[in-house]
Amino acid sequence: MKINDLATPSFLLDLDVFEANVRDMAGLCARAGIELWPMVKTHKSTAIARRQKDAGAAGFLTGTLDEAEQLAAAGFADLMLAYPVAGRANLGRALALARQARVTFSLDGAEAARALADALTDDSPDLDYLIIIDSGLHRFGVPPRQAAGLAAALSGHKKLKLRGVATHPGQVYGASGPGGVAAAAAEEIAALTQAREELLAHGYPVDIVATGSTPTASLAAASGVVTALRPGNYVFHDNTQVALGVVPPERCALAVLVTILSRPRPDTFIIDAGSKCLGLDKGAHGSALLAGYGLVAGHPGLTVAGLSEEVGRIAITGDTGLAVGDKIAIIPNHACAAANMTSWLVGHRRGETECAIAVDMRGNARLRTPLA
Numbered sequence: 001m002k003i004n005d006l007a008t009p010s011f012l013l014d015l016d017v018f019e020a021n022v023r024d025m026a027g028l029c030a031r032a033g034i035e036l037w038p039m040v041k042t043h044k045s046t047a048i049a050r051r052q053k054d055a056g057a058a059g060f061l062t063g064t065l066d067e068a069e070q071l072a073a074a075g076f077a078d079l080m081l082a083y084p085v086a087g088r089a090n091l092g093r094a095l096a097l098a099r100q101a102r103v104t105f106s107l108d109g110a111e112a113a114r115a116l117a118d119a120l121t122d123d124s125p126d127l128d129y130l131i132i133i134d135s136g137l138h139r140f141g142v143p144p145r146q147a148a149g150l151a152a153a154l155s156g157h158k159k160l161k162l163r164g165v166a167t168h169p170g171q172v173y174g175a176s177g178p179g180g181v182a183a184a185a186a187e188e189i190a191a192l193t194q195a196r197e198e199l200l201a202h203g204y205p206v207d208i209v210a211t212g213s214t215p216t217a218s219l220a221a222a223s224g225v226v227t228a229l230r231p232g233n234y235v236f237h238d239n240t241q242v243a244l245g246v247v248p249p250e251r252c253a254l255a256v257l258v259t260i261l262s263r264p265r266p267d268t269f270i271i272d273a274g275s276k277c278l279g280l281d282k283g284a285h286g287s288a289l290l291a292g293y294g295l296v297a298g299h300p301g302l303t304v305a306g307l308s309e310e311v312g313r314i315a316i317t318g319d320t321g322l323a324v325g326d327k328i329a330i331i332p333n334h335a336c337a338a339a340n341m342t343s344w345l346v347g348h349r350r351g352e353t354e355c356a357i358a359v360d361m362r363g364n365a366r367l368r369t370p371l372a
């Protein structure tokens, strides 16, 4: 079946592009002699994780416990939790997970560490953890020079085993071009180097130096300090990566196929996809570079000017040759958010549909807690 014959909106995955993206990142890590631990929150799909593993991924970084539980249930044994876990119910889930898979926790403070240690029982396994370093995003993490102090504060928890440090230079998404990307990478590398040196100088082990962001991936991989690269967005790429100059539009694997429903004014199309497909996202952490809510592939005269929930408004300049009933494909600004809006991606090659790929790790996809 041709993708143009699909009902809309449909989420399209260009398999040739996707496979090249997966291969390229695996190759980058292999050439640098470091491990690849893809962040799965981008795609939330065990089928895509399997492709990443087949291409050489050593394990997976998860943004939610839902993702980690789904991966463990699907037989993926090496997992990192990107963020600290808090609260009794979720600590219980995390500890159950640690009996099922090799899980590395992430900590950035004494309180979450104490809660985790208190939830352990005598027969619980030891838990590996990384200290989250703030390399400029100012979200989680301690400044690099405080890494040894935190390690000392947590060393009383005998079952918590320090393995190293991790960061995510998400501030890169606020950059205004390649210079800003290089600056974020420099912050990322400097912070990890300093944290590693602090810990080693105080006698702590640093087997793992982990980081990941798609824009800075090649610079981080070449830095010599990183041992595990944890990028996420690279499997799809999106309009934000295009705007930052990371990739050209042809490297974007995910698009939303939509139909033009109306031309209420000469300069306006209305399409059958809105914020519930494309998202109102302007990149992960806000980008001033994005003009609209997606990139209309192959139609430079079209701008996604506004989104209601289920319909969108496209501003037209020039003659596009398009009419009501025609279909267009829109590359989302933020593919990680858009892929979370659907249960299925339609895999295709050069416009011929090939397979359906389940997005099966989404949050609240299952009722977890018995309510009665």
Ligand SMILES: Cc1ncc(COP(=O)(O)O)c(C=O)c1O
Pocket: 039, 042, 061, 082, 167, 168, 170, 211, 212, 213, 214, 215, 230, 231, 232, 233, 234, 284
């Ligand atoms: C902790 C962490 N690591 C890695 C990533 C992956 O970053 P990217 O999608 O830019 O590759 C993210 C994304 O938000 C993250 O939060």
